[in-house]
Amino acid sequence: MTSPSLTLIPDYIGPSTWWQHVPIAHWLMCEVKPQRVVELGTHYGVSFFAFCEAAAAYSKSSFLYAVDTWEGDSQAGHYEQDVFEKVQLHANRNHRLRSRLIRSTFDEAAQYFDDQSIDLLHIDGLHTYDAVKHDYETWLPKLKDDSIILFHDINVRERDFGVWKFWQELKANHASHEIANGHGLGVLIRGDRLPETIEKLPEVLPVLKSKGVLLEMLAERSSEGSFEKRLSQEEVNHLIAQNEVLRQESANNQAQLKNILNSRTWRYTKRLLSVLPDRFKRM
Numbered sequence: 001m002t003s004p005s006l007t008l009i010p011d012y013i014g015p016s017t018w019w020q021h022v023p024i025a026h027w028l029m030c031e032v033k034p035q036r037v038v039e040l041g042t043h044y045g046v047s048f049f050a051f052c053e054a055a056a057a058y059s060k061s062s063f064l065y066a067v068d069t070w071e072g073d074s075q076a077g078h079y080e081q082d083v084f085e086k087v088q089l090h091a092n093r094n095h096r097l098r099s100r101l102i103r104s105t106f107d108e109a110a111q112y113f114d115d116q117s118i119d120l121l122h123i124d125g126l127h128t129y130d131a132v133k134h135d136y137e138t139w140l141p142k143l144k145d146d147s148i149i150l151f152h153d154i155n156v157r158e159r160d161f162g163v164w165k166f167w168q169e170l171k172a173n174h175a176s177h178e179i180a181n182g183h184g185l186g187v188l189i190r191g192d193r194l195p196e197t198i199e200k201l202p203e204v205l206p207v208l209k210s211k212g213v214l215l216e217m218l219a220e221r222s223s224e225g226s227f228e229k230r231l232s233q234e235e236v237n238h239l240i241a242q243n244e245v246l247r248q249e250s251a252n253n254q255a256q257l258k259n260i261l262n263s264r265t266w267r268y269t270k271r272l273l274s275v276l277p278d279r280f281k282r283m
């Protein structure tokens with residue numbers, strides 16, 4: 001099965017572990033056309049703008065919400081205000097008609113959505129077992145009976161990541177598709193009245209996965225240029241640290257030299273050298 005979404009080239013580039021799944025977001029927006037999409041956990045916006053860009057191309061009546069404190073968490077790390085500003089600027093310039101950023105906790109944001117109103121929910125916040133279960137249970141009433149939930153990181157089996165475990169429980173009782181590559185993406189299908197194309201996902205997955213791997217490689221390369229400011233700041237910090245080490249070493253060397261020059265041994269050696277014939281001085 002072919003899909004126009006296979007030709008979509010991402011415009012927005014940012015750091016993320018989501019790149020291998022970007023073609024799946026494109027495909028879902030193109031083939032299933034969910035009207036109301038909510039993302040829990042956006043950070044730099046790679047997954048969110050993948051949905052937005054595909055909506056712009058193939059599903060113009062879709063509207064997308066991104067919920068995040070934009071402060072980070074214990075797994076994503078804590079980050080500065082500039083991340084939110086970058087995402088906000090890009091959303092305002094490119095997706096003003098179809099998107100809204102909600103800067104709050106997931107729990108606070110849930111009250112602003114009607115029950116049975118969401119077609120596609122992407123859960124990508126804190127990935128401990130308890131956190132992902134909590135996010136799922138909090139937002140479940142907000143989903144339409146026929147809807148899709150995406151879970152990121154279902155295949156990370158280290159540190160305190162627990163989505164893989166929660167996913168095992170869910171998939172035992174739901175129709176689902178499982179994408180193991182990248183950090184793993186679970187596609188949970190609720191109800192039986194979604195557009196039939198969703199059943200075609202397994203057919204097209206091999207090509208979506210390959211495209212995802214290529215996009216990840218390209219994103220890694222172009223981030224070297226696109227994140228110039230961030231990288232050069234890191235470089236500057238590194239240089240400042242290195243400079244401090246050198247300054248300290250040089251101060252130590254000067255102090256040692258001063259001690260040597262002031263030492264009695266050096267004064268005698270100097271006097272001795274001055275009386276030696278020239279040929280000994282050269283030795």
Ligand SMILES: C[S@@+](CC[C@H](N)C(=O)[O-])C[C@H]1O[C@@H](n2cnc3c(N)ncnc32)[C@H](O)[C@@H]1O
Pocket residue numbers: 015016017018040041042043044045046047048067068069070071072073076104105106107124125126
């Ligand atoms: C893994 S990152 C999201 C990655 C993103 N989807 C991408 O494409 O790269 C997780 C984000 O969830 C946010 N987050 C975690 N728990 C949260 C909570 N309870 N409420 C709001 N934001 C939260 C963090 O601030 C962080 O930016």
